Amino acid sequence: MAAPKPIRTRRKMQRVTIMDVAARAELSPSTVSLYFRKPDAVSAAASEAIARAIDALDYVPNLMAGGLAAASSRVVSIIVPSVRNAFFAETVAALQDELGKQRLQVMLSHTEYKEHDEENLVRTALSWAPAAVVLTGLSHSAATRRLLRDSKVPIVEIWELGSTTMDMAVGFHHDQVGQTAASHLIQRGRKRLLFLGARLHEDRRAARRAEGFLETARNAPGVTADIIQHPAPASAEVGGMLLNEAVHRFPDVNGIACSNDHIALGVIFECQRLGIAIPERLSVVGFGDLSFSAAANPSLTTIRPPGDLIGKEAARLIIARILNSDAQPKQAVIDTRFSLLHRQSS
Amino acid sequence: MAAPKPIRTRRKMQRVTIMDVAARAELSPSTVSLYFRKPDAVSAAASEAIARAIDALDYVPNLMAGGLAAASSRVVSIIVPSVRNAFFAETVAALQDELGKQRLQVMLSHTEYKEHDEENLVRTALSWAPAAVVLTGLSHSAATRRLLRDSKVPIVEIWELGSTTMDMAVGFHHDQVGQTAASHLIQRGRKRLLFLGARLHEDRRAARRAEGFLETARNAPGVTADIIQHPAPASAEVGGMLLNEAVHRFPDVNGIACSNDHIALGVIFECQRLGIAIPERLSVVGFGDLSFSAAANPSLTTIRPPGDLIGKEAARLIIARILNSDAQPKQAVIDTRFSLLHRQSS
DNA sequence: GATTAGAATAATAGCGCTATTATGTAGCCG
DNA sequence: CGGCTACATAATAGCGCTATTATTCTAATC
Numbered sequence: 220m221a222a223p224k225p226i227r228t229r230r231k232m233q234r235v236t237i238m239d240v241a242a243r244a245e246l247s248p249s250t251v252s253l254y255f256r257k258p259d260a261v262s263a264a265a266s267e268a269i270a271r272a273i274d275a276l277d278y279v280p281n282l283m284a285g286g287l288a289a290a291s292s293r294v295v296s297i298i299v300p301s302v303r304n305a306f307f308a309e310t311v312a313a314l315q316d317e318l319g320k321q322r323l324q325v326m327l328s329h330t331e332y333k334e335h336d337e338e339n340l341v342r343t344a345l346s347w348a349p350a351a352v353v354l355t356g357l358s359h360s361a362a363t364r365r366l367l368r369d370s371k372v373p374i375v376e377i378w379e380l381g382s383t384t385m386d387m388a389v390g391f392h393h394d395q396v397g398q399t400a401a402s403h404l405i406q407r408g409r410k411r412l413l414f415l416g417a418r419l420h421e422d423r424r425a426a427r428r429a430e431g432f433l434e435t436a437r438n439a440p441g442v443t444a445d446i447i448q449h450p451a452p453a454s455a456e457v458g459g460m461l462l463n464e465a466v467h468r469f470p471d472v473n474g475i476a477c478s479n480d481h482i483a484l485g486v487i488f489e490c491q492r493l494g495i496a497i498p499e500r501l502s503v504v505g506f507g508d509l510s511f512s513a514a515a516n517p518s519l520t521t522i523r524p525p526g527d528l529i530g531k532e533a534a535r536l537i538i539a540r541i542l543n544s545d546a547q548p549k550q551a552v553i554d555t556r557f558s559l560l561h562r563q564s565s
Numbered sequence: 566m567a568a569p570k571p572i573r574t575r576r577k578m579q580r581v582t583i584m585d586v587a588a589r590a591e592l593s594p595s596t597v598s599l600y601f602r603k604p605d606a607v608s609a610a611a612s613e614a615i616a617r618a619i620d621a622l623d624y625v626p627n628l629m630a631g632g633l634a635a636a637s638s639r640v641v642s643i644i645v646p647s648v649r650n651a652f653f654a655e656t657v658a659a660l661q662d663e664l665g666k667q668r669l670q671v672m673l674s675h676t677e678y679k680e681h682d683e684e685n686l687v688r689t690a691l692s693w694a695p696a697a698v699v700l701t702g703l704s705h706s707a708a709t710r711r712l713l714r715d716s717k718v719p720i721v722e723i724w725e726l727g728s729t730t731m732d733m734a735v736g737f738h739h740d741q742v743g744q745t746a747a748s749h750l751i752q753r754g755r756k757r758l759l760f761l762g763a764r765l766h767e768d769r770r771a772a773r774r775a776e777g778f779l780e781t782a783r784n785a786p787g788v789t790a791d792i793i794q795h796p797a798p799a800s801a802e803v804g805g806m807l808l809n810e811a812v813h814r815f816p817d818v819n820g821i822a823c824s825n826d827h828i829a830l831g832v833i834f835e836c837q838r839l840g841i842a843i844p845e846r847l848s849v850v851g852f853g854d855l856s857f858s859a860a861a862n863p864s865l866t867t868i869r870p871p872g873d874l875i876g877k878e879a880a881r882l883i884i885a886r887i888l889n890s891d892a893q894p895k896q897a898v899i900d901t902r903f904s905l906l907h908r909q910s911s
Numbered sequence: 912g913a914t915t916a917g918a919a920t921a922a923t924a925g926c927g928c929t930a931t932t933a934t935g936t937a938g939c940c941g
Numbered sequence: 942c943g944g945c946t947a948c949a950t951a952a953t954a955g956c957g958c959t960a961t962t963a964t965t966c967t968a969a970t971c
Binding site (some may be wrong): 282319492513 | 625628629633638640649651655670671672673688689694716801805827830835837856857859860861862
């Protein structure tokens with residue numbers, strides 16, 4: 220007489236699995252799986268039976284099991300400096316919209332401008348065997364680069380263009396933004412220029428805009444230019460403080476470019492308080508074209524970065540790469556440019 | 566003579582697995598797994614050997630395999646109306662900071678205020694066996710509720726409080742915001758009040774603020790109040806348009822509450838253009854205390870919702886629930902309140 | 912020094928799904 | 942009408958990890 224077989228293992232589990240669906244539809248699990256992955260390969264009758272079973276059982280697929288079996292997931296990992304920042308929020312939103320259409324999920328992380336955190340975030344991102352990784356900017360640690368290269372995952376670097384690219388990139392040249400701002404102010408007859416910047420020590424892209432600005436301004440005959448900066452994140456309050464410092468240190472200033480529109484808005488308000496006429500006595504150029512810029516008084520001349528387009532193009536590259544996964548991956552660099560919106564403030 | 570055994574299956578795989586690490590450290594995979602999950606249970610010598618092996622091999626754990634085996638993941642799924650919206654961006658950032666400390670990953674989705682999309686997003690979220698789900702607001706479809714209830718996953722509803730809660734909630738009462746704005750204007754001696762709102766048909770929380778405003782205003786003796794709205798999302802531009810409509814339709818208006826600070830900013834700019842003195846002829850109250858509100862000219866009286874605190878508290882509840890997963894889950898409702906910041910505009 | 916609790920490590924058995932291969936079944940041709 | 946292709950479905954064998962159970966190995970006790 221055999222000893223009663225003891226129940227040995229007890230495992231947690233999903234309530235409804237693909238096996239339950241298959242049983243109810245009187246088909247094999249393989250066919251149900253196929254129904255999800257390649258619906259066209261399943262007959263109409265089978266499809267209907269499966270759909271009914273799914274509905275009746277309220278089946279929710281387990282994407283972790285699927286991803287493990289397929290050795291890949293439908294997750295796209297996005298790492299931005301900050302979600303609080305309207306620029307990146309716009310790009311993230313666009314990415315999510317476009318990727319969502321292909322049933323790709325967004326996993327979001329932010330570095331809060333601490334670049335050395337990026338490696339950990341990338342490591343965690345790769346733990347999910349993502350379909351692609353989106354990074355902000357071009358400067359990444361050697362370890363981060365190695366991790367990503369070894370993983371063979373498609374990479375898109377966004378919001379900045381430069382000389383090197385890991386895989387794909389979508390963005391624009393920030394030094395050109397600074398150059399454009401300077402050129403515009405000079406064209407408006409301004410000779411004493413300032414760049415007001417926030418957090419330039421951490422925000423490399425803003426720093427590059429400042430450099431481009433200075434370069435163009437100092438190469439122009441009869442024009443002088445300087446940078447005034449503040450370590451805090453950009454805000455209207457910081458903009459007001461910077462404007463005060465500007466008129467104190469450089470009373471003859473007549474052209475100002477700001478690292479972004481928050482700063483510029485602060486400048487506008489502070490000039491109203493100080494009775495400095497814009498644009499008569501002082502021309503102001505911003506960066507960002509934020510939601511308030513066109514409605515400001517005076518309306519703000521600004522340089523608009525195509526945050527939305529960056530997201531859309533990045534998504535397009537990712538999707539193209541995924542659909543063409545057998546083909547030789549080819550590098551892609553998309554320069555989205557930017558546009559100067561000339562309004563009342565200059 | 567046996568036929569040569571043909572190679573049958575070929576599978577994609579991770580380059581370095583926990584088995585490789587174990588082999589290199591001359592330990593079993595179990596011990597390596599333990600090293601990750603309960604480091605204290607592994608001897609110092611073993612820990613060191615494992616750490617060395619991980620480093621040498623550049624091992625990246627596969628969280629999908631881990632999640633599948635453990636029947637749970639370290640993902641927290643967050644569903645907000647819009648990441649473009651500074652309010653939610655702040656909360657998402659705070660959540661991410663706090664959850665990140667516990668090695669919990671954020672998976673983000675947005676509905677763009679289309680409530681009927683929420684069910685699909687929740688379904689996808691649940692496919693990852695998340696450790697928790699965070700939803701915005703209290704109104705969810707019956708199917709969404711059922712999905713979530715059946716999943717037994719901890720739920721936190723944020724940014725709104727009301728009579729019912731699915732599981733846990735962190736937020737405040739939006740009708741009280743409207744009441745506070747109205748009371749404040751009345752206290753400042755204003756009798757002809759307006760609420761300027763954007764997208765009230767989709768943004769239920771803004772609509773509730775409007776209701777609260779109207780209720781309090783109309784219950785006050787000698788006070789009249791109306792709502793003017795615009796279907797577009799809130800922006801300074803819309804604010805300017807609404808102010809124009811306001812002074813046209815109600816020339817005697819002397820107190821305005823706005824559905825948020827973008828609207829209020831537009832009102833301020835438009836009043837500057839029209840020569841309407843704030844606060845002498847018109848008092849303005851906003852909602853949000855956005856980055857520009859304190860720096861505006863005049864500085865904007867506004868009601869500050871604690872977006873950051875909401876994120877922190879939500880994270881706290883989630884972490885507490887996860888750490889106490891064996892205990893009876895207990896409902897929790899946290900009223901974060903909000904605060905009126907009295908500045909120059911009223 | 913035999914006994915044993917406790918700590919550390921190892922073996923075992925899947926988690927739920929997909930990719931691959933195998934099988935069955937029509938449809939078509941010479 | 943045998944044989945072949947194309948299509949639909951099923952069987953098979955894991956993906957890389959964790960939870961459980963089993964086995965050591967140490968250290969403490971009498």
